[in-house]
Amino acid sequence: MIITEGLTKVFDAEDAETVALKNVNLKVEKGDFITIMGPSGCGKTTLLNILGMIDDADSGNYSFLGQEVSRLSEREKTGLRKRNIGFVFQNFNLIDELTVWENIELPLVYLGWKKQARKQRVNELMDQLQISHRKNLFPVQLSGGQQQRVAVARAIVANPSLLLADEPTGNLDSMHGEEVMNLLNDLNKNGTTIVMVTHSQRDATFSRRIIHLFDGQIINENINKLL
Numbered sequence: 001m002i003i004t005e006g007l008t009k010v011f012d013a014e015d016a017e018t019v020a021l022k023n024v025n026l027k028v029e030k031g032d033f034i035t036i037m038g039p040s041g042c043g044k045t046t047l048l049n050i051l052g053m054i055d056d057a058d059s060g061n062y063s064f065l066g067q068e069v070s071r072l073s074e075r076e077k078t079g080l081r082k083r084n085i086g087f088v089f090q091n092f093n094l095i096d097e098l099t100v101w102e103n104i105e106l107p108l109v110y111l112g113w114k115k116q117a118r119k120q121r122v123n124e125l126m127d128q129l130q131i132s133h134r135k136n137l138f139p140v141q142l143s144g145g146q147q148q149r150v151a152v153a154r155a156i157v158a159n160p161s162l163l164l165a166d167e168p169t170g171n172l173d174s175m176h177g178e179e180v181m182n183l184l185n186d187l188n189k190n191g192t193t194i195v196m197v198t199h200s201q202r203d204a205t206f207s208r209r210i211i212h213l214f215d216g217q218i219i220n221e222n223i224n225k226l227l
Contacts, residue, residue, distance in 0.1 A: 001162065001193055002028035002051060006060035009046055009216075020046040021057065022216040028195060030161070033188040035204040036197045038213035044197040045166055047213070051195060052085055052164045053077045065161070082111060086155030090167035092147045094139040094154075101126070101135040104153045111158055121157060129153050129183070145176025152183055156192065163187065165196040169203055181206050 007024040010017050020043045028034060036044050049055040050062065053069060062069045065084065069077060086107075094103050101122060108118040126132040131149055139147055148168065155163060165184065169177030177200075185206045188194050196207065204210050210222045 001030045001032075001065060002026065002195075003063040004051075004060065007047070007050065007057045007062060008059045009043070009050065009055070009057050019216050021050075024060070024216070024218055026211070026218070028162075028193065030193055031188070031191060032209065033185075033194045033207040034196070035207040035210045036195065036213060037199070037204060037210060040199075042213045043216040044213055046216075048164050048166055048195065048197050051162075052087060053081045082107070083158070084161045086158070086160040086163045088148070088151055088155050088163065088165040088168045090170035092139070092144075092151045092171075094147055094151060096139055099136050099138055100131065100142070100150050103139070103150055104157050107154060107158050125153050125157055143176065144172050145179055148172060148176070148180050149183065152180065152187075156187060161193060163192050163194045165194060165198075167198055168196065169198070169200060177203070 004024055004026045007021050007026075008019070009021040010019050024047060036047060038044055046055065050057050053064075056070070064080065067080065072080065095106070098106070104125065105118050105122050108121060113121070123132070126135060129149055129152070131146070131153065134142065134146065139150070142150065152168075163184070168184065169180050172180060181203050184194060184196070194207070196203070198204060205224065208224050210224065211218055212220050
């Protein structure tokens with residue numbers, strides 16, 4: 001699904017350059033659940049943003065579903081991302097003015113799904129995630145764990161082949177954090193490929209592979225033998 005070769009990313013400041021990524025080689029197979037770990041500032045989120053086509057590498061190759069991303073126009077990358085990638089963020093990023101139902105529906109509106117198809121898919125997913133009873137509430141009326149469940153629902157409503165999660169439990173207590181991780185684990189068991197950034201050793205145990213970054217480079221990789 002994903003192959004990167006020699007990915008490098010440098011951020012220019014007025015007085016210095018910061019090498020965020022350096023010669024990153026990564027392969028993600030369909031159905032993988034990969035955790036990326038490392039200290040703050042080591043390049044984890046930068047790598048996730050490049051994989052999600054939110055940002056571009058300065059050099060190196062990135063192939064997604066057999067397509068070399070650097071050869072695509074911005075419009076082509078946007079279309080590829082919308083059709084195939086879902087995002088879950090630490091801060092939920094729900095729209096306060098929309099209800100739970102409307103937040104989950106929004107990606108399908110952008111993709112041009114017909115109204116009846118949107119209604120069927122959103123209701124089906126809300127039933128699956130056991131949040132139907134909250135469909136008419138607004139984000140401010142939900143707990144952090146509930147907001148993150150809605151954010152996950154929004155991320156997967158269009159059936160993406162890849163889910164990118166950036167510190168998905170970072171703003172949650174341990175109980176709600178485990179609830180969200182169990183949800184991600186179930187999604188992976190049902191075929192969703194997941195790449196997650198986290199500082200949490202506990203969360204990392206849910207993944208199949210753990211990749212450690214340091215100063216923008218992959219320094220080692222572990223296979224979770226407990227799975």
